[in-house]
Amino acid sequence: MIARSYTVAFEGIEVRTVEVQCALSPGVPSFSIVGLPSKAVTEARERVRAALTSLSIALPPKRITVNLSPADMPKEGSYFDLPIALALLAAIGVIPNDQVEGLVALGELSLDGGLVQVAGALPAALAAAEAGRALMCPKASGPEAAWVGDAAVYAPSTLSEAIAHLSGSRPLAVAKPGEITAGPAPLDLSDVLGQERAKRALEISAAGRHHLLLVGTPGSGKSMLAARLPGILPALSPSEALETSMVHSRAGMIDAGGISRQRPYRSPHHTASMAAIVGGGKGALPGEISLAHNGVLFLDELPEFPGSVLETLRQPIETGDVTVARANAHVKYPCKFLLIAAANPCKCGYLPDPARACARVPVCGEDYLGRISGPLMDRFDLRVEVPPVSFTDLGRDVPTGEPSEVVAARVAAARMRQTARYANTDLRVNADLSGDWLDAVAKPEKEGQEFLQQAAEKLGLSARGYHRVLRVARTIADLADAGDVSRKHVAEAVAFRLVGQPI
Structure with a gap:
């Protein structure tokens, strides 16, 4: 039987779903991870093995193969530890496979089975919501991921809590969003x-x-x-x-x-x-x-x-x-x-x-x-x-x-x-502003247009510089609560373009 769990791989702030497949087969006992894993992902074998040992869960004397699909996409980061562990636990029958397949999981494991905060919980929660799955992540990452709101977020602090939740013995409460941080007071x-x-x-x-x-x-x-x-x-x-x-x-x-x-x-x-x-x-x-x-x-x-x-x-x-x-x-x-x-x-x-x-x-x-x-x-x-x-x-x-x-x-x-x-x-x-919108909302009145043309010829403004003057003039008009861009708005915008002309 092949057990599956799901996680994500990051391409900037965009995410791609990664299917973690775990298979047990006869042969010399081994634990291998394939699917273009980075060094940090490959080292997940030892972290997962030590974490399961701390929970008194022994790995079967079989050949364990974990495939990260799609296999042609590079996988980087330590957050693959938790989905690999969950797929392995489902494969050996510790937790139900259908419960694991309903999750997107990410998290780094410590050797004693604790879950360490990882980066990217927020975009991962968005990906889970789009896929119609819940998200499981470390407790420290839960408040961040919960801001998405469209996906249930479960945030265990240890692997044993994740196992208890998925087996139904001790369900976890859905994580709540973190506080809105005030930040330092701005200078005056x-x-x-x-x-x-x-x-x-x-x-x-x-x-x-x-x-x-x-x-x-x-x-x-x-x-x-x-x-x-x-x-x-x-x-x-x-x-x-x-x-x-x-x-x-x-x-x-x-x-x-x-x-x-x-x-x-x-x-x-x-x-x-x-x-x-x-x-x-x-x-x-x-x-x-x-x-x-x-x-x-x-x-x-x-x-x-x-x-x-x-x-x-x-x-x-x-x-x-x-x-x-x-x-x-x-x-x-x-x-x-x-x-x-x-x-x-x-x-x-x-x-x-x-x-x-x-x-x-x-x-x-x-x-x-x-x-x-x-x-x-x-x-x-x-x-x-x-x-x-x-x-x-x-x-x-x-x-x-x-x-x-x-x-x-x-x-x-x-x-x-x-x-x-x-x-x-x-x-x-x-x-x-650009194109039709620039002409529609930033085009000056007749006097302003004539002034701008004269200034553009005298100063040798580029097309980009000409349009930037129009945008600034539109903002000056907005600050004055004026509906149209007049000559004085254009004149002030040109004056700010003039300063430092030698540079």
Whole structure:
């Protein structure tokens, strides 16, 4: 008899069902796993054997063969331990096979029979729901998987509890979803003295998900401004929270099963590798751009990033997803992020200050910011120069400006207008506009159209730059609660495109 259990294999956040087949046959006693298992999957033999021994369950003196089907798909990860153990227990008659076949199982076994938390419980629960099966996973992963709601989730803490549940002696209660985690309190914009133009750019960026570049001398407040962006962004919608949590679950970043409604904020160091930024490495895990999905990706010291890493951002910025290509698989992750970048104007950082600039001015600035290619620069909707704040102003009672709460209310209102406008479409924010939708909702009035054409000719805007100005103008109009895009909205959008024109 062949006993079967079911688990999943991950291709990004997408999952494929894997059938675990276990057969006992006469011959020299052995325990083999076939079906393109990785080293971690092959080692499941010893973990399963030790876990069963701890429960005083002896393996029969037969040839045990476990096949992971489809056999031509690579299997990686330690979460195959539990489905292999369940298929084996069904094959030797410890638990009913029909009960095992009604489950999708995943979990790592410790040598004493305990079940260890694994990554990917959330997408596995979605796959179980689509297949009409329940999910069995370690207790620590249960609250995370229970967020799906359409599949019953059973979360034993040990293999003995799983056996008792499947044999009917001690049924487990269905796991409950974890708590919504609050996360750290966002920083407030009122902490930033001056920089009103940069704050305005931050507001526009948040309202329409427009990419923003901040250029200024060291200590002018670029990183400080970027760190306060999460405080003015609206909370994740339920669908966005699920999308983001799917990526984080695949990366093993969901603690205690809690799901956050705060938008992710990722700030990788400029020494990060291409695999760390884009995704890849062992198991083709998501990179920083995917971990920032529906949130913010902040790249400080942008010119210091390797040129090859920066150039890989161009395609994900346009498409909103990234494909990690490997010899035996192509793994796709979503990555609709808001890119905020900061850069010094030159290597020494003091290009605008004749008293402190180096002797290579202005060539040093051209060389330094020249590390950012023109096509990548063209993808920044907003470019802002952040002037230094005088130390004399720091000691005076200077007005701090609006708090984040006030700005966040305007951003939320603008986002609500966009949500209503793009209802029943794949669009979410103005940054997604293209084609007919761009003409329908962002085309300026006559005066605004004439102004934009003149600006495009004078500045030599590319087609991409022209359309990005229209999207920003539409967002500025939404912040002003204006139905049509007027000349003043276009003028402000062009002005933000003008800043830093030499770069």
